[in-house]
Structure formats: C-alpha cells, structure tokens
Amino acid sequence: MDQRLLRRERIGRQAEIDACYRQGVRLVGKILRFHVRRSDRAFARMAISVPRRFVRKAVERNRWKRLLREAFRRNKAAIGPGLDIVAVPMRPPGDLKRADVESAMLSLLSRKP
C-alpha cells in the first residue's frame, strides 16, 4: 500500500478550510476534533490547525502536526476517499505517542465514514 503523503492530499487554501468549518460535520473527541466535509475527489485530504490558545509552545505545535500527519499518512486507506478533513488538537501533546493519535483519529472518523 502506498503510504506516501502527496502534496495534493493537503488542503492548501484558507477558503477551503473555512468551508470545512462552516459546512463540515464536527467530530469532537477528548484530545482533538475534526471538521469533515464531503468532496468528489478520488482521495482524502487533510489540513491541521493547532490553536495557539491551547498549545503555547511552537515545539509542541510542531509535535502535534507531525503526529497527525503521520497518522493520516499511515491510515489514509482506512479513512477512504472523498473527504476533506481539518484536524484541530485541543490540548498540549504531552507524552502522546503515534498509536494514541491513530486510535483517536480512526474511532472519531468511523462515526461518519
């Protein structure tokens, strides 16, 4: 399985991210939340937005982005095509491991496949 993460699998425009916030379904978990919106693309796309409000230090914000990007990269087959996802962590990463983020992501996204 191709586990690479292509540039086209990121959401790059502020307008598209805003569309996910406005029109997307909100899936809220303990440590993060997702805004998911259907698209007609043949693949899933993701953007990550770490609010400074919850995660103060730049190092920790980078940590969150890396963990989420890895989780998406390894599990995009399970998530399935045609989704635009905006991930928003809601607390500092602390000692979260990749497995923790992956399980949280899959359980939340399984609610609205």
Next chain:
RNA sequence: GACGGAGGUCGAGGCGAUCGCUCGUUGGAGCGGCCUUCGGGUCGCGAAGACGGGAGGAAAGUCCGGGCUCCACAGGGCAGGAUGGUUCCUAACGGGAACCCGGCGCAAGUCGAGGGAAAGUGCCACAGAGAACAUACCGCCGAUGGCUCGCCCGCGAGGGCGGGAUCAGGCAAGGGUGAAAAGGUGCGGUAAGAGCGCACCGGGCGGGCCGUGAGGCUCGCCGCAUGGUAAACCCCAUCCGGAGAAAGACCAAAUAGGUCCCGUCCCCGUGGCCGGAAGGCCGCGGCGAAGGCCGGCCCGGUCACGCGUUCCGAACAGGAACGGGGCGGGAUGGGUAGGUCGUUGGAGGCGACUCGCGAGGGUCGUCCCAGAUUGAUGAUCGCCGCCCCGCGAGGGGCACAGAACCCGGCUUACCGGCCUCCGCCGAGC
C-alpha cells in the same frame, strides 16, 4: 585536597533498521508555447530512479544597531527621542576591549546610566532647638560690666580678696534627633570654647613632572561655609527623516467597469428640473513632532469655470453633417483572485601566517553549509551509554527549546559534559 573566581567549548546522548517529508544536482517518462518546407526545430514545465544537503546556542524576547526596499527631502532651526569616565575596536550600536576613578571582597576578582548642583527653578515628609543667607532645647562658661553675700583695709567716698550662678552676655565642644547638623583626629589654648593656633588626614586654588586621555605623583599657597537630589524640570556634548519583507518588483484570469477604434442606423440633441465632470477656497474628522498626509464608490459647504448643435430649407415638414447614448465586434491601460521574484553567497565558515596588551585588523589558501509557504527537517522499533528510585527483579528520565529577508550585539531559558587560567586555606616535600 577543600572552598572560590574568570573564560572558552560541545549540546535531538551514541549506533543501527524500517516507513516518510523537503530542497538541490543528475535524469529524462510525459505535458505545453512558438516557428514549420509537416520531416522537424526551439523554448519552458517536468513523473520514476540515482546522488548529496536539511534547525539553534539561544532559532526565543523584539531591547538596540546596521544592510536591503519603498516613501519624503534645497539648507537650517524648533519639537521629540536616545546616549553619557577616557582612549580604542567596529558597517554601526545603548555592544565590546584596555585603562582611570569609586563601592564590595583577605584575594583571584566583581559591580557602577560614572558629564554639569559657585546657569536657573523645584523638592527634602516625620523626628529634631535647628534642614540651606542654619540653629541654641538640655548643657558649658559667666573672663568683662552689673547684682548680691561674707571677710579684710580705710575716718569716709571707696578699694581688695573670696563666694553665689542672679542679670546682661559669651560658646557651639558634649548630649539628643535625623538619610543628612556646615571638615575629621590629636595636642595646645581658653572663663568656657571654637581652624583660635599647630601636626596629620581631607578640601580648594596655582605651578611642575608623567600620561594621547580619564587621571596620577609632587611642590607652594589658602584655616578652609558654599548639603543632597538631574533614573525632578533643566543645561552641556554627541547621535537620530519615516515606514518595514504584510517592505517592494514583476506576470496576471473570470466578472464588472475605464479608454480607443470599427460597425449598426435603434434612440436623443428647445428650455427647465434632474444629472455629469474636474479645479480653487473655507470648514469638519482622523493620523503625524512638524512640514504635511488621508477622507471606500461619496466627508460637508461654498465659489468660480465649463460641456450638452450647426447647415440646406419658407418651415416647429424632411434631410445632411457633427456630437451623445444604446447594441454588436475588436484593441488596450489600471487593478482584484492567483502566481513568480525578493529569498539565501554573506560585514560568511574553517585553516595558516602576520600586526596589536586586547576587542580586533591584514594577507593567502580552502569550503558552499536549511530555504518551507496551512508552512519540510519527522515517526516507530532494537542495542548501548549516563542519571535517579529500589535490597532485588525492575521502573522512570536524558534539558531549554523549532528557522521564515539577512547580519552584529544585548537580555532571558537550560539536563549536563569537556578544556584552560587564577586566588585563598590546610597538609606534605
């Protein structure tokens, strides 16, 4: 050996495996533009693969200084801000080096916004007698001139001696207050005292020598009142135009609108209302230290200017030309979305030699060392190392922290490791 001081340096702890991200070089599957004699030529983009690079000493805070870019600018001044021992380093600095002075420390060292208070103004609460042209509460003295008491001398006027601390008066040493009390200590001196006199220290003025200088040393003179505060206003000297990569340059859709050209021949071209357009002045508001700038289409008011037909014809009939509007087509300037550049090769790193006490400078050689754009530099696992907890099996931890145009500093955060030099104490030789 113990304690302490100064400085430098390294820092995802090391090695490996698997899965990824990003940039460059190479590579060329393919895609597009232009030209074409349809064979192709040429320019640009560019997938797979290969090779190479990929966070910091603080990348941080944004506290200073520069480069760079745009705007403004004849020159000067005002306003405002910053700095403040001296000499030097530097592109520059509020940074650094060496030195001077002062405080602290036995010392190595360390700390200091360290110009001016006999230019001016202000302030110095409380306490205290008195606080800036000083003062006299307690106290000391009462020499001098009185008063009074006793004794003595004298016939007497009066005189002498001693006492009282009573009046005039003298004093500023001691006590006490305070952050600060108008030089300090000692001796002499005196009624008691006092730079009143003297010695030393301190201070002021002048000279000499040394030093580029801050300043140091020294000689002479003056017994010597000139408090503190300028991180209070201020004065002096020096420096500073404004904004910042969201700077700025370029390319540039769709839609609407501007300008120009062609066509159509659909409408209009008398006056008024309505309307259009651009300029001056005044006012209002905002910003700026000011000059000044700005006002979304459309800031308000006012004034002035100015455009909105002529010809043929008897004609307000009809027609022509010209102008305007609409419609259709074409060209084109500006600008928005979006994109590209700016953007990493630089006051650059390393090494050698060399000048300088040093900060640093010079010459030569050598290297290319992050460039993302919802923002890369990672994730997972194994072995080893170090630290902590535990008798043990074992468990936990390995800082502070993430580039965004680039440099030079400062400041702040931080697990620790390594190196160099120095002081002091103790012991041995």
Next chain:
RNA sequence: GCCCCCAUCGUCUAGAGGCCUAGGACACGGGUUUUUCACAUCCGCAACACGGGUUCGAAUCCCGUUGGGGGCA
C-alpha cells in the same frame, strides 16, 4: 512576521516621591436588629505581578523578566 497598550484585595477601582501599616464599593466571614429571611448597622478578612537599580525614602521614577489585551494583509 511586525507594531502598540496594560497589570493594585475574590471583582470593579482611588493613588501622580513621604499624609500608604494603601482608601472606597460590591462580594465573603462574624455580631446586633427580626419569630425567620431580606434591608439596615457594627466589626473583621483581603492587594501594589516578579527581580534588580536610583533616592534618606518607590505602588509611584529607570532597567529587565513574566502574564494579559489589542491592531496591521
């Protein structure tokens, strides 16, 4: 990325070098009043964000940290 501003009891605030051991209001705790509650009244608790410096003396002046708020496409 850049540029501004602010910080005083639990909350809102006064303060401009000495009158500050920091004042007021609300809140909180206790008492009085009332059959009880409320109102009223008396008493109490409680703060200068932190670290240096200037000054005889700092909430106030200066420097540096920390925390919070706002603006710019």
